[in-house]
Amino acid sequence: MTTDVTRLPTAPRVGIIGGGFMSVVHARAARSAGAHLVAVSSRTIAGARAARAALGAERASASVEELLRDDSIDVVHVCTPNETHAGIASAVLRAGKHVVCEKPLATSADEAERLADLAADSGLVASVPFVYRFHPMVREARARVRSGRTGRIFSISGSYLQDWLAAATDDDWRVDPRHGGPSRAFADIGSHLCDILEFVTGDRISRLCSQLRTVHADRSVNKGVTTEDLAAVLVEFESGAIGTLQVSQVALGHKNGLTFHIAGENETLAFDQETPDRLHIGSRDGFLVAPRSDTLAPEAARYSVVPAGHPQGYQDAFNAFVADTYRAIADFGAALPDGLPTFEDGVRAAVLTDAVLRSASVGGWVDARALSPIGRPAA
Numbered sequence: 259m260t261t262d263v264t265r266l267p268t269a270p271r272v273g274i275i276g277g278g279f280m281s282v283v284h285a286r287a288a289r290s291a292g293a294h295l296v297a298v299s300s301r302t303i304a305g306a307r308a309a310r311a312a313l314g315a316e317r318a319s320a321s322v323e324e325l326l327r328d329d330s331i332d333v334v335h336v337c338t339p340n341e342t343h344a345g346i347a348s349a350v351l352r353a354g355k356h357v358v359c360e361k362p363l364a365t366s367a368d369e370a371e372r373l374a375d376l377a378a379d380s381g382l383v384a385s386v387p388f389v390y391r392f393h394p395m396v397r398e399a400r401a402r403v404r405s406g407r408t409g410r411i412f413s414i415s416g417s418y419l420q421d422w423l424a425a426a427t428d429d430d431w432r433v434d435p436r437h438g439g440p441s442r443a444f445a446d447i448g449s450h451l452c453d454i455l456e457f458v459t460g461d462r463i464s465r466l467c468s469q470l471r472t473v474h475a476d477r478s479v480n481k482g483v484t485t486e487d488l489a490a491v492l493v494e495f496e497s498g499a500i501g502t503l504q505v506s507q508v509a510l511g512h513k514n515g516l517t518f519h520i521a522g523e524n525e526t527l528a529f530d531q532e533t534p535d536r537l538h539i540g541s542r543d544g545f546l547v548a549p550r551s552d553t554l555a556p557e558a559a560r561y562s563v564v565p566a567g568h569p570q571g572y573q574d575a576f577n578a579f580v581a582d583t584y585r586a587i588a589d590f591g592a593a594l595p596d597g598l599p600t601f602e603d604g605v606r607a608a609v610l611t612d613a614v615l616r617s618a619s620v621g622g623w624v625d626a627r628a629l630s631p632i633g634r635p636a637a
């Protein structure tokens with residue numbers, strides 16, 4: 259066990275595995291939370307050296323194993339392709355280190371559950387960056403629902419639209435199921451969408467009916483593509499609320515369009531992560547655009563780090579997620595910070611992804627309640 263909880267509050271010592279796009283975001287967030295970047299490893303030593311220079315880490319490790327042998331490292335961020343998450347995160351936990359593992363936590367619900375069980379048995383902090391939870395206006399929406407202000411909820415819908423794979427010439431490792439897993443668009447971004455809908459409403463999707471489409475069978479490298487470019491899903495929640503989910507990586511003009519729309523008996527709440535400092539609150543008189551202000555609910559105000567009118571964005575949300583993860587590590591054994599997404603939430607997203615794949619393959623509605631509200635098998 260390398261964890262020294264008395265040292266963590268001042269300067270957590272961090273390792274990062276994977277040296278691509280997300281490693282930069284994680285490294286910035288780790289620094290912002292006061293961490294010391296000790297080592298980075300990647301698929302190759304050349305990649306690790308390049309990442310070390312880019313991230314400003316102390317050293318490059320030749321392998322994951324070498325990085326994990328460093329007893330001075332307390333917490334490891336796993337920023338590698340999806341199919342490696344379960345194996346690497348398991349190794350991190352077995353090395354006695356806290357872990358932040360990128361989504362999707364694993365490429366099947368079974369694998370995600372085994373990993374969450376390992377994390378629970380280890381007692382270590384194990385979080386997943388469902389970072390859209392950390393926008394103050396998302397917390398504000400959640401606070402309104404929890405306080406009863408929104409009232410009984412009739413419908414819960416959302417979309418996550420991107421266009422970076424819109425052309426047949428666009429390609430990425432995510433397209434190949436050997437690296438990304440059997441689901442692509444849904445596992446990649448639908449997982450964020452489901453997480454935010456269930457997080458804000460406190461409700462759970464009980465059953466769903468999905469249609470998937472692959473619009474480009476042949477891309478520049480990947481041919482005979484089987485993973486979906488887009489998904490359309492009908493959902494029913496445990497409360498009886500109904501809704502629709504639209505997920506696409508081929509929707510031109512949309513860069514990172516994560517939106518939700520929650521219609522309750524007293525008000526509608528609508529959010530768009532591309533304008534994250536605003537919550538749209540609908541009534542019979544129309545929509546009020548509520549800006550991030552000085553009068554937010556305490557659980558939202560906690561994440562408001564610059565004065566109202568000075569925009570916050572994705573990196574701020576990521577910084578808040580990492581800071582809360584480190585806080586959980588510092589307060590090891592105490593209750594987790596409210597709303598910290600853990601491996602249990604990673605399992606929940608994997609269960610929903612499996613359900614979406616199953617529904618599309620068998621046709622019709624499938625049960626999405628395989629697990630209880632906190633993610634573990636129902637008693």
Ligand SMILES: NC(=O)c1ccc[n+]([C@@H]2O[C@H](COP(=O)([O-])OP(=O)(O)OC[C@H]3O[C@@H](n4cnc5c(N)ncnc54)[C@H](O)[C@@H]3O)[C@@H](O)[C@H]2O)c1
Pocket residue numbers: 275276277278279280281299300301302305322337338339340342360361362387388389431446
């Ligand atoms: N939470 C979020 O908001 C968010 C956003 C984007 C991506 N992601 C997730 O982050 C993960 C990484 O995505 P990315 O866009 O950074 O990918 P990327 O391709 O830019 O980077 C992946 C890195 O991992 C390295 N790598 C590959 N196999 C490895 C192995 N076996 N051991 C060590 N290193 C290995 C690669 O060399 C590369 O440096 C994905 O799982 C993705 O779903 C999360």
